[in-house]
Amino acid sequence: MRLGPALIQGVSKNSVLVSSVKQYIIIRRTKYQEAQILEFDDFGKALVLDGYIQSTEFDEFMYHESLVHPAMVAHPRPENVLIIGGGEGATLREVLKHNVVKKAVMVDIDGELVELAKEYLGFMHQGSFNDSRAEVIIEDGLKYVEKAPKNFFDVVVLDLTDPYGPEIGRLLYSTEFYAKVKTLIKTPGIVVTQAGNSFFFPEVYEDVLNSMKRNFSVVREYWTWIPSFGYACNFIVGSDGLDPRALTESKVNETLKLRGVATRYYDGRQHEAFFKNKVVVGVRKG
Amino acid sequence: MRLGPALIQGVSKNSVLVSSVKQYIIIRRTKYQEAQILEFDDFGKALVLDGYIQSTEFDEFMYHESLVHPAMVAHPRPENVLIIGGGEGATLREVLKHNVVKKAVMVDIDGELVELAKEYLGFMHQGSFNDSRAEVIIEDGLKYVEKAPKNFFDVVVLDLTDPYGPEIGRLLYSTEFYAKVKTLIKTPGIVVTQAGNSFFFPEVYEDVLNSMKRNFSVVREYWTWIPSFGYACNFIVGSDGLDPRALTESKVNETLKLRGVATRYYDGRQHEAFFKNKVVVGVRKG
Amino acid sequence: MRLGPALIQGVSKNSVLVSSVKQYIIIRRTKYQEAQILEFDDFGKALVLDGYIQSTEFDEFMYHESLVHPAMVAHPRPENVLIIGGGEGATLREVLKHNVVKKAVMVDIDGELVELAKEYLGFMHQGSFNDSRAEVIIEDGLKYVEKAPKNFFDVVVLDLTDPYGPEIGRLLYSTEFYAKVKTLIKTPGIVVTQAGNSFFFPEVYEDVLNSMKRNFSVVREYWTWIPSFGYACNFIVGSDGLDPRALTESKVNETLKLRGVATRYYDGRQHEAFFKNKVVVGVRKG
């Protein structure tokens, strides 16, 4: 480890990832969180919220493509898409790659964060904030789902901070929240959420999984390693009529091609891998 | 991060994983390396060599099953198996699970380490050192391959410290070394090696990959996340006639069943996932 | 920083000292605390309680000589001495160096710790536990002062864990506790306590200082840097008739000589320095 500035990031309750910082670009305390934009030797430019890396220049494509496309591809025609969270605009960018999308509503509680992202993280949003199909609403996701249009969205993408963070964040992973999200979906729709890490936080992961299962008849789990997180990130998909696990490599590739979606990490082959990889929940004695 | 004893482990040149230590069991400087056996809050008991976690109680099954079985299953009848490295005996354990194995030769340079493992790491070797099919040879792998029987082994498992460690270790990942290993194989045989991490050490990974490609006509890559390493571990398989990527889920499961192999992580489904997961080599700008 | 085992030790609320560990000797959870005896590259063998270094082979003389001798020398004839805390026996060792001492009572709450020290920390106690003048009592200091002989001790040395640690420890730095200690003193006696660090924990330090001032008419402060603590350690002396600050270099040296006290760090010159060094309390803006 070289001496100098670094970020100390929690990986579990008992482990931290320390990564050296090349350059600090901006640190700003917004109304909701401490947002830092900085550059790592290992990961390039990054958005850090309350000490946790959210996404980085070098590996964000692994995270955002994995979060967005399995659910999008599983829907036959995702015209209206809701994103909750995702302030840096990269989830919005991936959603808008699907040319069938007519409207993508992104709801983030932190307007200052979105402004920071617009100014400093162009490589993440890549202009998606200016796409005429995009609508950005600055509001608490919990409140938005109360008043949003019912039976409207085909796909809902939940791109939130980890479920084992501050209490308030937990509400966005609850049975009650998913029930409300479900009322916004036009059947057969599909919901996907990032779900933190199932190895280090098994109880929380299983809570989220069960909350999904209480609301959706089809629930699928997948994960991929995100280098800058220090762990593999889990994702959970829920639906009442669509099943991403049933899609073949060729069907996925065909859909991506038809919709004009270009990717670096995700494709039909990776799609199949996602739903075949074993999910290890928790640390069990050998 | 709680205050107290911890292990500071390199993940890349610019990042370290710091994990709190519950209990130190033994620290011993052998002729070749500093060996520690300790207990982590996050990972249970673990073997640490020169500051790097080699395997831990809670996640070693993910590593050892992933290393051993894809190659073993790809061979129609692996009777003679060579393991180089793998001092803690868990790789040997996995190999011996295949009831078709008649002889498993394990060659490790560090006899003191093997003795430590026998005494303190019973949950890893699980008696495999006492299996009548097992032969443990304390010798430098580089020297062993010079004089070992030619055209004898069906499967060779290389379970070595990372290729970006000390210079001496690099030789066990070289084109020349693989060429010698190849002379020991009874065609069609198969070789598998762990290969460190392709995201943080792309040049080294590509060197190893190219060394394999110069020796084998079929070379396949796969990886899985190992929590205690702080990264996903890559593996590379080489063969001149066998292709693990061609095996279906059901074929793998049938083989495991026939050979009496019980596993926790690896199965036919995971096998397919391994060879569909995308391998990301290096940190490229977005 | 080299990779490998290390201790992560709190220096303040916002800073930690990370020091590499050469060898772990023993980690034991006693009824009261987690005791570790280990060897540092920088400090040699050391006693660590609940993650905080208490004393180390290479610098303990700086701490123990500074704690004990200024008060001892300030007393014209310290025959009966009380030590509260000081489980490793080094404070007892320093007290017993004064050949005028007839009885040294050491009261430590943690009997298991004292046994560990006897077995593993011989270089600290150096046989002082076997001195016929020494009496070791395993008891809570708070309880001992309730029932101990009144008007008996000439010098009281408080060698306790830091005042900003767990709540229970704070009681041993309170006005009430010092009042009880005072009842044990044969006038004119003298009390000394270590007091943590006045720069990083100014409020706690001033609390301790005020508690002393409420009980003693003469209160003196001094400090010295202890390398393995990561900070300068403060000490406070209280008395109703004795004043260590009034002693000259030559007087101190003469007393040490008469009493047969050999030291490595403390002497008459250092005594004068102690009471001339400025005490900086707290972090004030420049």
Next chain:
Amino acid sequence: MRLGPALIQGVSKNSVLVSSVKQYIIIRRTKYQEAQILEFDDFGKALVLDGYIQSTEFDEFMYHESLVHPAMVAHPRPENVLIIGGGEGATLREVLKHNVVKKAVMVDIDGELVELAKEYLGFMHQGSFNDSRAEVIIEDGLKYVEKAPKNFFDVVVLDLTDPYGPEIGRLLYSTEFYAKVKTLIKTPGIVVTQAGNSFFFPEVYEDVLNSMKRNFSVVREYWTWIPSFGYACNFIVGSDGLDPRALTESKVNETLKLRGVATRYYDGRQHEAFFKNKVVVGVRKG
């Protein structure tokens, strides 16, 4: 340790001080070093060069007053003063407090650093760069001493990065360098240098001490703890006719008063303490 941004700073070869960062103000790679101006939770705003804290808002007065005044006060009438290093301007500030000073020449190799300090570290220089008696020369100290006026300076203050840093810095602590500095002094003059830490780097410290002794008949050592350094900082004074150790508390206070010098840490009492405190060189087994 809270999670988030931090500075990892070397204390010795085997220990680091990790301190949490509240805010990054600027990081700039100059021609000579990586300069960071940042704000610590524990120390306020700070100048960091190549990963080492040079001075901080909350404790710089302890360092700069200790470095400058003992030598200044030991000289009967310091009219011409040379400072080598000290880019942040605080050493210059302390020198100029003595109203007998007619000219203070500050020589720093790094012009960009001086500009950064002027812009961001006003609380350090406090306008001293604009004092008509100050002359700032951007030049390598090694070269400056070759051509500077002989027999001119009364006091020379060496405020350099640590002697155990990069090779180039070592030259400014060598016998040859001090010999050249000596030619610039008007007898009886006096030189003072910071000297890193004698406990963790005893060989280097003794080298510096011996280099001084080879050039000056009177050499005195002192130290004080600097919280943000993680250790006590040593200083060495050399002269051929002046002896700071001989000054009494009252003489020092009188001189400070006559010269209009107001201080927060240094005074006559502290002056005496400096030259009475024991200097511990190296880590010797107990």
